[in-house]
Structures are given as structure tokens and as C-alpha cells.
Amino acid sequence: MTRTLMFASVWLMAGVALASAAPKPAIGPEVMERTIAALVAKHGPGQEARIREGVAQVAQRWWAEDGDAAAFAALCEANFVADPAQLAATVARLERVLEQTEGRLNEVRRELLTPLDLDTGPVQPVDRLLATLDLGAHLREDLFATKTAFLALLNFPVHTLADRLQLGGSWDRDAWARSRMMDRFADRIPAPVLQEVTRVTTAADQYIAGYYIRLDRLRSEDGKQLFPDGLRVITHWGLRDELASHYGEPDALARQRAIQKVMERIVRQEIPRAVIDSGDLLWFPESNRVQPAPGAKAEATADFGAREPDARYARWIENFRAMRGVDRFTPGTPTAIARACELGRQIPERETDKLLIAVLSAPEVKQIGALIQGRVGRPLEPFDIWYAGFKSRAGYPEEELDRAVRARYPTAAAFQADLPRILRDLGFSPERAQWLADRIVVDASRGAGHAMGAERREDQAHLRTHVSVGGMDYKGYNIAIHELGHTVEQVFSLNGIDRWFLKGVPASGFSETFAYAFQDRDLELLGMGSPGEEARRTKALGGLWVSWEIAGVSLIDLRAWNWLYAHPDASPAQFREAVAAIAREVWNAYFAPVIGVGDCDLLAVYSHMVAYPLYLPDYFIGHLIDAQVGERLKGPTFGAEFERMARQGTLTPDAWLRGAVGEPLSAEPLLRAARQALAATR
Numbered sequence: 001m002t003r004t005l006m007f008a009s010v011w012l013m014a015g016v017a018l019a020s021a022a023p024k025p026a027i028g029p030e031v032m033e034r035t036i037a038a039l040v041a042k043h044g045p046g047q048e049a050r051i052r053e054g055v056a057q058v059a060q061r062w063w064a065e066d067g068d069a070a071a072f073a074a075l076c077e078a079n080f081v082a083d084p085a086q087l088a089a090t091v092a093r094l095e096r097v098l099e100q101t102e103g104r105l106n107e108v109r110r111e112l113l114t115p116l117d118l119d120t121g122p123v124q125p126v127d128r129l130l131a132t133l134d135l136g137a138h139l140r141e142d143l144f145a146t147k148t149a150f151l152a153l154l155n156f157p158v159h160t161l162a163d164r165l166q167l168g169g170s171w172d173r174d175a176w177a178r179s180r181m182m183d184r185f186a187d188r189i190p191a192p193v194l195q196e197v198t199r200v201t202t203a204a205d206q207y208i209a210g211y212y213i214r215l216d217r218l219r220s221e222d223g224k225q226l227f228p229d230g231l232r233v234i235t236h237w238g239l240r241d242e243l244a245s246h247y248g249e250p251d252a253l254a255r256q257r258a259i260q261k262v263m264e265r266i267v268r269q270e271i272p273r274a275v276i277d278s279g280d281l282l283w284f285p286e287s288n289r290v291q292p293a294p295g296a297k298a299e300a301t302a303d304f305g306a307r308e309p310d311a312r313y314a315r316w317i318e319n320f321r322a323m324r325g326v327d328r329f330t331p332g333t334p335t336a337i338a339r340a341c342e343l344g345r346q347i348p349e350r351e352t353d354k355l356l357i358a359v360l361s362a363p364e365v366k367q368i369g370a371l372i373q374g375r376v377g378r379p380l381e382p383f384d385i386w387y388a389g390f391k392s393r394a395g396y397p398e399e400e401l402d403r404a405v406r407a408r409y410p411t412a413a414a415f416q417a418d419l420p421r422i423l424r425d426l427g428f429s430p431e432r433a434q435w436l437a438d439r440i441v442v443d444a445s446r447g448a449g450h451a452m453g454a455e456r457r458e459d460q461a462h463l464r465t466h467v468s469v470g471g472m473d474y475k476g477y478n479i480a481i482h483e484l485g486h487t488v489e490q491v492f493s494l495n496g497i498d499r500w501f502l503k504g505v506p507a508s509g510f511s512e513t514f515a516y517a518f519q520d521r522d523l524e525l526l527g528m529g530s531p532g533e534e535a536r537r538t539k540a541l542g543g544l545w546v547s548w549e550i551a552g553v554s555l556i557d558l559r560a561w562n563w564l565y566a567h568p569d570a571s572p573a574q575f576r577e578a579v580a581a582i583a584r585e586v587w588n589a590y591f592a593p594v595i596g597v598g599d600c601d602l603l604a605v606y607s608h609m610v611a612y613p614l615y616l617p618d619y620f621i622g623h624l625i626d627a628q629v630g631e632r633l634k635g636p637t638f639g640a641e642f643e644r645m646a647r648q649g650t651l652t653p654d655a656w657l658r659g660a661v662g663e664p665l666s667a668e669p670l671l672r673a674a675r676q677a678l679a680a681t682r
Helices: 003-013 029-043 045-060 069-079 084-117 125-130 135-145 148-155 161-170 173-185 191-209 237-244 252-267 311-329 336-345 349-360 363-376 382-386 398-408 412-417 419-426 430-437 474-495 508-519 533-566 572-590 616-632 635-646 653-661 668-681
Strands: 212-214 232-234 281-284 289-292 440-444 449-452 461-465
Touching (some): 029 045, 029 069, 045 069, 069 148, 084 173, 191 311, 212 237, 232 237, 237 252, 252 572, 336 349, 336 616, 363 668, 382 533, 412 440, 419 474, 419 635, 430 474, 461 474, 474 508, 508 653, 533 572, 533 616, 533 668, 635 653
Antiparallel strands (some): 212 232, 281 289, 449 461
């Protein structure tokens, strides 16, 4: 998961409600026409189309505080640029200044979040307060206050996603760079709005970052300890991965069913509040009983049976109400859903839905389900949506993998030191591997992990993964290899890009593709196997199975947000019931026919829904792209092809994919690969 992409590309395009409505444009049509006429008289009729477009763009965003009609006309007269060479110089200057400004603000933000993101010791009250400080929230406001934004709006067009889809095929790199430059000025959002966004999203992130379950304190109804001492996992990532790790073990079912019950208690907010990250209590999730652990302090167990109030859904609603307020500031994308789809993902919601349904309803999924049922030797259960038999680690006991990883990576510094070797083994030349390693910093994270890219080329990308006491375990290593894929993409798409305004990739799903390409080879990098034809077939089957699972989760996320827009005053309790109903509806439509069990709300457990709103479809899109570009990312050309694709920049998804593999975004390559693998498996 990429922290930089998430906040820079999505949430900085959003905001939270102010008490008053967005200011209305202060310039009327008569003032605009007089200004246009004066500029045409000065620069000639050949510039009229550009003048009309530019004056209209400025007028749409001009507020009373910016000045009267005379000030508006004076700004337009002084700042319209007709000379192409001067226009190019203007773009170059903005590019240099904004790289340094946005880049340094990103570094400041990283420092403010360090105690919360990294395992640096206890979080102090001052750390939580500083984490809500976002100096970057003022940047856009300051660009308008200094009239710099108006100069850009006067001289360069603002493009919508529809414009790019229609016109982008004929643009050169300069035209794309100018189009992306104008994304910064498309919407005018006051700094207090963006600061409140930071407060709300940071609070939700920290709620999830502290949501650990002590699995060693779980008990079966007959009092049996199900998990080893010291096992503490984060929700939902750690719970899911722990559940998946037990396939093939003699006592797997009892453990997996217990974790499923924990997840269901969390979704329904039936979980006793006191058991969250507590070693003082024993929890019997089947009956939901709680009792003091032997030797626990009396004060630590007071009121330990009370359920967690609907905090999960309250945080979710806070995000919704924050994002809802910005709708009035972004008329081109009037909902958070539209902003996430069209600005962040660059795929309209209706197209996203089509792709999701294409995978959810694919007949190949039911065939894979039958294959899994044969392998596990029992009827499928809901938790089998996380079947691990298609993963690269299948066949290796978790303990063996943990030992191998701990021996190699006792600290985050050890992983840092091994980066050049890892990158060489993946297929990058020795020189390129060292160049990449020099631009990546490995940090020990407090939570599961993420990648936080740089915004200016003099900075470094930061890879965060969890390092347990005694060394990195396999789960932390697997995440680290995934996040390394993100950071390598971030380095290439920043330091290797020809135009800074084109830095990055079209959407987070594309970065996820690169991360998957690394993660698929995690065991190979440990010297524990290498991919062959059988491994490729296994990946195709697993790719569809995991895409099917995340498609359901993504659909729930989108439908829940649509429900909130239809019920904006809902209470957390009402929303809890709505989410559970939506989850069951999606399950019954697309999962019950495969699993054989109905009315399950397990899919709603994903923490992203609370901490990273509307991000989940990016994982799904990443799997689709992975299936399309995967054939290019293998063998001796892996490094060269990875770099070539990553350096294309922020085109539209279709344009990027056409440049990468010669075809638009589609679910068909994923389904085709699964069909071929199924035919070969029979």
C-alpha cells in the first residue's frame, strides 16, 4: 500500500465541510466579456479561443476576497502569455518550484508522522497533536492568494478525465505535463478544509494502527489455548494472514474458525472493548465470554465484558462527513466516490463496477472453488476466501519460513543492507540495483507497513515494514518485498521521469501491480524455490481467486459510500447494520454460490474501509493490470521492462497500458490465464 499516492492523489483533492457554502464566483458575464475584448484587441484574434477559455477558468474560481472587477481585469491583462517560448518557460519555472515546495512539505509531513508510523517507542500526547498538523494544506490557498494559480488558469486549460480519454492519444509529453500541472488548480479548497481532512484521516489511521488482537489469549469453549504465547496481530491484515498460514496443519480448522469468529465480532461491533490489544483477559470468541487471565491485575479487568461501541462505524462516518463537505468545492466531481474514481483511480465508477462484476460473476471462480474443496478435503467455509494454497509459500510451514527470515533479517537495517542483492536477483543490473538501493530507506513500522514515496528527486522513498522482537518474521518480510516493489516504482517514476509533472503512475492500482511482481518472488529471493510453469499456473489460479475476494470487498466499500450519500444523517449503529446488510447482499450474490454458505458479512472486516476510504478497488485494479503486464515482468528482461513501464508517468490507465502492453484495461487476461491454468490442472 502506498501512503504518498493515497494522500497526495486522492485526499488532497478532497476536504471537509465548512459551516458556510463555498464562495460563489464574484465575476459576472459582462466583466468577462469586457476583459476578453481587451485581451483580443491586445493580442489579436488568433488568440481569442485561448483567451476565452482562460478568462472563464479564472472567473469560475475568483472569489470576492481576490478583488473587484478592476482587479480581475488587471490580472488578466498583466498575465496572459501569447508567446509560446514564454509559455514553455512558465511551465518550467512552475515545475521546478512546485517540485521543491511539494517535496519539502512531504518530508515535513513524514517527520510529523514518524512517531505514529514507526516503532520508535511509546507514542506521546505531543506526537498525536503534531500528526494533525499539515503545512501542505496551505499550499493551494497560497497559490491562489499570490495569484500564481490564476496565472496558470489564464494560460493553460484544465482537463477532465473525459477530455484526457478523448484527446490524450494525440498529446506529446509536453502536452501531458501541462495537463497534469493544471490538476493542482482545478479545484479551489480553503486550507482549513484540508487541515480538517488531515485530522480526520489521521485519527482513523491511528484507530486501525492500534487495533491488535492477542491471539494467544483466545480460548476455545472447552478452555483450550489455540495460539502460541506472544502472538499479537493487527486487524485485519494480521488476522487474515494468520488464518491463511494454517492451511495444511492438523488443527487448522479450530484456529481458522476462531479467527473467522473474531472477524465477525469486529464487523458487528460485538467484540468486547477490553480485549483489544489486551494481555490481561482471556476471550472465548464463540460465546463472546471474557474472563481475567491468570495473574491479571484487578483494575485491568473492570467492565471487561462491555462491547466496543460502534467506533469502527463512527470513524467511517467521520470520513464520510469530512468528504461530503468538499462536494460543494468540487462541482466537477461532486462526491467523494467521483473524486476517488475519476481523480484518484481515473476510471469512472460505472466502469469500475463493470470490471468488478465481470470477475465476481466469472464461471471460472466456481471451478477454482471446486478445486480448493478437493484439496482441503471438506466443504468450503467462508474463511476459504483466503485459501493460501495458491501462494508462493504453500508447502512451507510458517515456523520454517520465520526461522529463515529471522536469520537473514534480525533488524530493518539488515534488510536495508541486502537491498542491492535482492534487486540484482530480481533482474536489475548491478549498477541499477545500487542506484535504486541508494534512493530507498527501510524503516521498522508500528503497523503492518506501507511505502511512502518522495516528491522531489533529492529525497528518498521510505519502505516501512514490521520487525518483530527477535527479528523480522515471514509476514513482515512478505510485506517488505511487496513494499519494495512500490518503492522501486516510486524511484523510477520520480527520479527516472522526463517531466516532474508526470511523476508517478496513473493510479494506485498500477503501483500495486509492481508490488505484486516483487511479492510473487519472495521465496525465490530467500533461496527457497524459483517460478516455473507450474508456479505460473498456480499464480493464475490464485490471481483470480484473490481478485474475486478483493472485488467483493471493493464492491461493499463502494456500495457503503453510496448508502451514506443516500442517508447522510445515519448514526453509527444504523450504518453498522447497513454495512452488514450490504456485505451479506454481495456475499449471497457472488460468494454463496461458490462457497456454499449464505448470509455472511465477513468481507466487511477490511480495515481499509475505515482508515483508507475507497482505496480497496485499487488493489482489484492492480490484479487486473498484473495479469496484463505479468508476461513482460519475468525472465532476464524483468528489470528493463519494469523500468520502461514505470517511467511512463501519469497518463490515463488505458494510455499507460497501451504503452506498456498494447491493450486497454480489461478483466479478460486475468480470466483467460485462469481458464488455461484450469485446463492444464485437470
